[in-house]
Each structure stands twice: as structure tokens, then as C-alpha cells.
Amino acid sequence: MTNHTHTKCEELLGSLSAYIDGDLNPELCQELEKHLAECDNCRIVLNTTKRTIDLVQTPLEKPDLPEDVRERLFHRLNLDNYLTPKPK
Amino acid sequence: MDRQPSNEISLEALIAGDRAEFARLVDTYSSPIYRLGLRMLGNPQDAEDVLQNTFLNALTHIQNFEGRSSLATWLYRIAANEALMLLRKKKPEVNIEEMEGEEDAEDVRPTQFVDWSALPEEELLSGEGKKALDAAVQQLPESLRIVFLLRDVEGLSIKETADALNLTETNVKTRLLRARMALREHLSAYYSERLPARSEK
Secondary structure (H helix, E strand, C coil): CCCCCCCHHHHHHHHHHHHHHHCCCCHHHHHHHHHHCCHHHHHHHHHHHHHHHHHHHHHHCCCCCHHHHHHHHHHHHHCHHHHCCCCC | CCCHHHHHHHHEEEEEEHHHHHHHHHHHHHHHHHHHHHHHHHHHHHHHHHHHHHHHHHHHHHCCCCCCCCCHHHHHHHHHHHHHHHHHHHCCCCHHHCCCCCCCHHHHHHCCCCCCCCCCCHCCCHHHHHHHHHHHHHHHHHHHHHHHHHHHHHCCHHHHHHHHCCCCCCHHHHHHHHHHHHHHHHHHHHHHCCCCCHHHH
């Protein structure tokens, strides 16, 4: 079951990304879920791929623009007069 | 990108040359654009160039904006172009089209099968964990990285990503799969060393 040279695993691997995005047609979706119930490795690949995406989307990974960079940007755009404290 | 504030920005005012409205546009989108530049170019100076050039370009061309995409997608399109142009200048071998026609699954085949997905967030996003994540993103080829950043980090749809990069949706999906699989491989190699031995099957 966990042999990853299995053709089924490779066939379904290409659908994993679309599956995560909820973008897979119902037939393939059912086939993939049936396979996932039986195949440890594919389940691991699915779980860790989802987790990978979660991690890059965490707020910690999205720092705000540094204030000095913002000031230089406004200056470059001749918008100095509009450089008010940044709205929160 | 946060979509909410974009609804409040008046396209009519922007096109009419309203400077205050343009300043609001800048404040709404400068953080995500800077972030994109930082992750594409890998250093703050280049990210700032991408940021400034994007808004200079937007300021020059806002009157030609036809509204076929959202303002956000339009700005991302400009920013992606600026980032890729700067990259090409620094690394002439970079080619955003390099993936065309190469759609076999060979290089997305997983080799790491350790389930680290249940590791606690503190562990996954410790200082060192974040560094590993950033390094893994930096190691993606540019043609995959830009797709991954727009879709998975900034949250554009497949269609918006395709529009922003002038790619087909199929091409975006293929690149996204490759990028996700490559990142997962990197992170699996890193986190599997941090798992208690009992979790390995």
C-alpha cells in the first residue's frame, strides 16, 4: 500500500494541488479520496503539503512595510504632502 | 492581499488624477508588493526598487487602466514584471517561460514520507523554522516562485495569477503543483529531523 512507485500514486499526485484548492472534478475527487484512505504515503504528502501552504500564509510571514521605505516611496511619487501616519 | 480596502478606492478619482486617492492606493498595496519583491529578489534594496517602479509605472498608466482585472491584479502584474525585469538584469539566465512544454511529473515525485504536519506551530515557526521556510522559498526556481507567491502567499486565484503573469490557467496549475511539491520536500527534510523518533513509521 505504501509503495510509492505505485502507478496509482503517481497518477493521482498530479491532482493533489487541485484537490487542496477544492478545484478537482467530483469523479477524480472520489477516486483520490478512496486512494488516500488506503495509502499512507499519499496521505502524508497531502497533509504535509497542506501544512506547507498554511505555514507560508501565517501572519508572521507577512511583515509590514518599514516606515523609512514608505517615506522614500511617497517622496519618489511626489506624494510627500499625503504622508500621514499610516492607517491601522 | 486584503481585498476589502480595494473596494473603497475610487477608480474614477484615480483616473481623474486625485493625488490623495493615489496615496491611499499606495498605502493599501505597498506592503504586499514590497513583500513580493523581497521574496523574488531576496534583498531589501531590490525589493524597494520593485516597489517604487511599480507605483511609478502605475501612476503613469492609471489613465489607461481598463478595469478588465481588479486594481490589485493589475498592480501585481506590474510588480511581477518589474521583479522579473530586475531579476533578468541581475541573472540573465532567468527565463520565466522556461517551463513551457515541460509538464511531466518526474520532478514532483515525492521522496520524503515523514508526517510532520502535526508538529506544533511554535516548533514549525520558531526562528529557525522560519529561516528554513524562507530558504526553501528562495530555492524555488523563479518561474515557480512567482506563481507560488502570488497564489499561495498573496492569495490570488488561479485566474488572477494567470492574468497577472500572462500565463494560461493550466500553466499556472502545473507550476503551482511543482512549487508546492518542491517546498514540501525541502520542509520535510528539515522538519523530519525535529520529529520525535516515535512519529516515524
